[in-house]
Amino acid sequence: MFRPEGEQRYYGFRDVYEVDRRAVRDRDERLANLFLNAPASTNRQIATIRAESARYNLGNVARNFNTPTYALLFLRASHKSRFAFELVNDTSPPLGLDRPEPDDGAGVQVLGYRETWPTTVLRGGDGRNMPTQGRFWLDSATGRVLATELVVDDAAVKAVIAVRFEVVDGAGDEGPARLVPVEMRERYDNRETVTRIDGTATYSGFRWFSVEVVETRP
Structure with missing residues (x-):
């Protein structure tokens, strides 16, 4: 990051x-x-x-949005007005991703989103709009994002990216644990070449970097 x-x-x-x-x-x-x-x-x-x-990137689908934190962008104040949000009943993550469970035993709410602005965040290589939709799995007690789903579906390609987050400690870090992505699954159906790409990435060995400045008088 x-x-x-x-x-x-x-x-x-x-x-x-x-x-x-x-x-x-x-x-x-x-x-x-x-x-x-x-x-x-x-x-x-x-x-x-x-x-x-x-x-x-694997396969013949050009993309630069397949990073595990990309969908979180849509929750930022600068972007959330582009989307319509509503709670949904479908709580099953896509692509076989494990359903997230909060450590404190609290429940999970699933928030669906759909891009509504005429100009989209994602654009194709030819400049075409590529509207996104998907879901966020939220810890009911804290509002933490436990999993994300991002779906792009147009005439050329259908892309599905699912990410699971967990609270982990960083190596050698004395500060608090952090919520980080631990698994990302992706699927791309290229409708022009009639091909499919499936991928799974796992993340570990997290490190937190910081800078300390010490001033001394000459």
Whole structure:
């Protein structure tokens, strides 16, 4: 996760260091160019980093929204007016994802969403609108997001991304535990080539980074 200077939101970044058991060439150099030698334009940096994250996507469906925290963007104050929300009765997660259960035994509410604005958050490579819909599984007691579903369904492709979150401790961290994504499942049906892509990603070894500044008098 990274937050560009001047931005209010975080962006997911997928750092691929090995493909088919072979090390990715010039990885360190590319990381330095992305984060240390970033272009002056924030928008250009974001576009470059998102393109790099999608560099080793599986299959023939171009996408840059398959990061585990992407659907959370729709709950931000800057975006939620684009969507209609309502509680739904269908509580079964898609793609075989385990149904989330809060640690405190509280119930789960499922909040459905549907994009309603004429210009959508996601756009196709040809600039076409790609409206999204899906569900959020919420801890009834705290409002925490325990799982997300993101669905894009148009004439060219149907994409389904489901993510499960858990509270975990970071390695060597003395602060409080955090709610993080632990599993993401995705499915893409390409209607132009009549092909399907299924994928599962699991996440572990979480680390929290911080910076401490100590001032001393000369």
